[in-house]
Structures are given as C-alpha cells and as structure tokens.
Amino acid sequence: METLADETRTVRRTIRDLVAFFALPAIWMGHQTQELAESLADLLFNTLRLEFIYLCLRGSGHGQEIQVARTGRQPAAADGPRAAS
Numbered sequence: 001m002e003t004l005a006d007e008t009r010t011v012r013r014t015i016r017d018l019v020a021f022f023a024l025p026a027i028w029m030g031h032q033t034q035e036l037a038e039s040l041a042d043l044l045f046n047t048l049r050l051e052f053i054y055l056c057l058r059g060s061g062h063g064q065e066i067q068v069a070r071t072g073r074q075p076a077a078a079d080g081p082r083a084a085s
Helices: 004-028 033-047
Strands: 052-058 064-071 075-077
Touching (some): 004 033
C-alpha cells in the first residue's frame, strides 16, 4: 500500500509531466518534423516509462514519413524522411 508521501510524489510527478506536455507546442515552434518526432518520442518514452515506442509521422514532402523509435537500451532514429510504401 502506498504511503501518503508516495502518493504525493506520484501526484507531483504527474503534474510535472502534464506541464511538459502542454509546453510542447511552444518548444516546437520553428523546428523540423524530425526534431518534433524525436522530442515527442523522448518525452513519451521517459514520461510513461515505456520499454518501446515507435512513431511514424508524415514528412514535409508528398509520400515522406518520419520514423522514430526508442527502446530501453538505446535511442534509435530513422535515417531521415523516407518515401511511404
């Protein structure tokens, strides 16, 4: 059973994580799609304490996509925009 101190830490961490999510649009102003995908993957991976995350976003060109993956071992990003198959 969680103690009051543990619950307080959990609530504080959750509030801090929510603030980080709400700040994303301001942080992303002027950044490229690849940078957006990488920062979102990092934030989700660390905030949700996941073992694996994979994002696939549409690139700026027609038929391009941005792929980013994160695992518990090491970050892994795609080479860059690729044509969708």
